[in-house]
Amino acid sequence: xxxxxxxxxxxxxxxxxxxxxxxxxxxxxxxxxxxxxxxxxxxxxxxxxxxxxxxxxxxxxxxxxxxxxxxxxxxxxxxxxxxxxxxxxxxxxxxxxxxxxxxxxxxxxxxxxxxxxxxxxxxxxxxxxxxxxxxxxxxxxxxxxxxxxxxxxxxxxxxxxxxxxxxxxxxxxxxxxxxxxxxxxxxxxxxxxxxxxxxxxxxxxxxxxxxxxxxxxxxxxxxxxxxxxxxxxxxxxxxxxxxxxxxxxxxxxxxxxxxxxxxxxxxxxxxxxxxxxxxxxxxxxxxxxxxxxxxxxxxxxxxxxxxxxxxxxxxxxxxxxxxxxxxxxxxxxxxxxxxxxxxxxxxx
Amino acid sequence: xxxxxxxxxxxxxxxxxxxxxxxxxxxxxxxxxxxxxxxxxxxxxxxxxxxxxxxxxxxxxxxxxxxxxxxxxxxxxxxxxxxxxxxxxxxxxxxxxxxxxxxxxxxxxxxxxxxxxxxxxxxxxxxxxxxxxxxxxxxxxxxxxxxxxxxxxxxxxxxxxxxxxxxxxxxxxxxxxxxxxxxxxxxxxxxxxxxxxxxxxxxxxxxxxxxxxxxxxxxxxxxxxxxxxxxxxxxxxxxxxxxx
Numbered sequence: 404x405x406x407x408x409x410x411x412x413x414x415x416x417x418x419x420x421x422x423x424x425x426x427x428x429x430x431x432x433x434x435x436x437x438x439x440x441x442x443x444x445x446x447x448x449x450x451x452x453x454x455x456x457x458x459x460x461x462x463x464x465x466x467x468x469x470x471x472x473x474x475x476x477x478x479x480x481x482x483x484x485x486x487x488x489x490x491x492x493x494x495x496x497x498x499x500x501x502x503x504x505x506x507x508x509x510x511x512x513x514x515x516x517x518x519x520x521x522x523x524x525x526x527x528x529x530x531x532x533x534x535x536x537x538x539x540x541x542x543x544x545x546x547x548x549x550x551x552x553x554x555x556x557x558x559x560x561x562x563x564x565x566x567x568x569x570x571x572x573x574x575x576x577x578x579x580x581x582x583x584x585x586x587x588x589x590x591x592x593x594x595x596x597x598x599x600x601x602x603x604x605x606x607x608x609x610x611x612x613x614x615x616x617x618x619x620x621x622x623x624x625x626x627x628x629x630x631x632x633x634x635x636x637x638x639x640x641x642x643x644x645x646x647x648x649x650x651x652x653x654x655x656x657x658x659x660x661x662x663x664x665x666x667x668x669x670x671x672x673x674x675x676x677x678x679x680x681x682x683x684x685x686x687x688x689x690x691x692x693x694x695x696x697x698x699x700x701x702x703x704x705x706x707x708x709x710x711x712x713x714x715x716x717x718x719x720x721x722x723x724x725x726x727x728x729x730x731x732x733x734x735x736x737x738x739x740x741x742x743x744x745x746x747x748x749x750x751x
Numbered sequence: 752x753x754x755x756x757x758x759x760x761x762x763x764x765x766x767x768x769x770x771x772x773x774x775x776x777x778x779x780x781x782x783x784x785x786x787x788x789x790x791x792x793x794x795x796x797x798x799x800x801x802x803x804x805x806x807x808x809x810x811x812x813x814x815x816x817x818x819x820x821x822x823x824x825x826x827x828x829x830x831x832x833x834x835x836x837x838x839x840x841x842x843x844x845x846x847x848x849x850x851x852x853x854x855x856x857x858x859x860x861x862x863x864x865x866x867x868x869x870x871x872x873x874x875x876x877x878x879x880x881x882x883x884x885x886x887x888x889x890x891x892x893x894x895x896x897x898x899x900x901x902x903x904x905x906x907x908x909x910x911x912x913x914x915x916x917x918x919x920x921x922x923x924x925x926x927x928x929x930x931x932x933x934x935x936x937x938x939x940x941x942x943x944x945x946x947x948x949x950x951x952x953x954x955x956x957x958x959x960x961x962x963x964x965x966x967x968x969x970x971x972x973x974x975x976x977x978x979x980x981x982x983x984x985x986x987x988x989x990x991x992x993x994x995x
Contacts, residue, residue: 592851592852592855592856592864592867595844595848595851595852595855596852596856598841598843598844599841599844599849599852601843602841602842602843603839603841605803605823605839606835606839606841607841608802608803608822608823608824608827609801609802609803609823609824609827609833609835610827610832610852610853610856610857610903610904610906610907611824611827611828611853611856611857611858611907612824612852612856613822613824613856614824
């Protein structure tokens with residue numbers, strides 16, 4: 404595995420980031436670390452989604468997988484006393500089984516495009532309704548918390564939230580694992596098969612590709628990653644609710660962020676996470692603390708940041724279909740020396 | 752025993768009988784021409800053999816084993832490769848990736864990752880396309896796209912190649928080259944070829960036998976010379992100089 408220049412420079416910076424944050428923002432260190440942790444968790448989840456999304460499998464069902472990951476882990480801990488070290492793998496298995504149960508008929512019957520998006524959207528809603536309906540266990544729409552195990556950090560209960568620096572390094576490792584999975588998939592022959600199938604399923608099948616199996620493989624990996632991301636989110640936040648880690652808003656956020664960052668490049672989902680998390684935070688803080696805006700809009704100012712966030716995302720999707728990173732890389736490629744196209748005479 | 756034996760093959764689309772009780776056999780090492788007017792059922796027959804359509808009736812035996820109804824990828828693994836009438840390249844992949852993909856997935860046990868690139872280079876070189884890893888499909892002419900289709904099918908290491916209108920859209924010299932290439936593939940690789948074609952002059956020069964379809968039924972099977980002399984074939988398909 405060749406380590407790129409970006410990784411050689413970027414990784415030491417990321418490792419040193421808690422120290423940099425401490426030096427630059429001593430007083431509000433916890434807040435900025437929290438923001439970084441959020442970005443890394445969501446980057447991992449977005450990377451998981453992009454494994455499928457880049458091949459035209461636009462799933463709106465990944466809110467279900469993050470929800471399954473978070474809720475299964477917490478419920479197994481709260482009610483069965485099962486340590487998250489076992490609960491998380493169980494949650495991932497459940498997410499994969501659900502993904503395969505929904506994916507198999509979809510892929511076998513060649514349900515793609517809008518229909519696939521709608522079907523997966525129904526899955527998200529189904530899981531959300533299950534969470535709300537089982538309120539005696541899940542806390543319904545109010546959400547629930549993992550039972551505290553001691554006061555501080557607990558390895559056994561996988562509770563690391565009190566130590567933000569430790570939390571940062573845990574989610575940094577998680578994010579790196581996500582990038583490694585993306586890299587492995589990108590360099591596998593399965594990537595070529597999925598690329599081919601996303602263009603022409605019949606032609607792909609005619610050269611021996613089992614299209615259904617290839618799609619199921621990537622779906623299983625994607626669902627497992629999102630379930631893991633959801634579980635780690637729950638363990639870090641120490642609170643899970645149907646609107647924060649399951650449900651349609653989570654699914655839509657995943658899709659928007661991936662498209663905004665760039666679907667076809669490894670760091671695209673991460674750029675999407677940085678963009679969406681920072682943008683929503685900046686808008687929230689600036690809008691809600693503005694006296695002028697409060698005078699103009701009253702309590703409606705609370706929704707103003709979400710409105711502007713949505714509008715900006717729409718504009719990005721329209722004018723930057725390859726995403727921020729995709730567009731930047733394309734621009735750089737155009738300005739640098741382009742590969743010599745093969746001779747037309749040879750290709751006739 | 753014939754390598755490929757189609758027997759009583761039928762395919763209905765609702766009330767339309769696209770293929771009706773079609774039977775023919777393909778012997779190992781031969782080039783069989785499958786001809787007929789538009790709508791005669793040639794492509795439907797091809798698609799039934801290749802696994803894109805499930806036949807409504809009949810059997811398709813390959814090396815003595817039933818393959819009717821198998822999905823396309825399994826048919827490919829059995830040793831039947833195909834090209835499409837209108838080339839269907841994977842535009843988001845390079846030429847080499849297009850063909851390496853076929854080499855990797857097209858065989859039952861699968862080529863190793865290292866081998867599949869070698870197979871791909873060999874197949875591209877055989878059809879006369881560049882093996883440069885950067886060569887892309889954008890801007891390829893009709894002849895190059897046909898060659899890519901052929902290379903992709905050959906990389907699956909087939910025993911039978913189903914070639915669907917390989918001359919369509921080519922100029923005269925390209926047609927001659929394409930026909931010579933099919934002949935060379937048969938000779939050098941020992942691949943049996945079933946060839947659907949409309950360009951009769953070139954086809955008749957190369958094939959060993961022809962099967963003529965009309966309205967989904969076989970109306971003639973035999974050597975090309977006999978087909979040209981057969982009154983029914985002339986009437987429904989070949990025509991006479993007066994007709995022209």
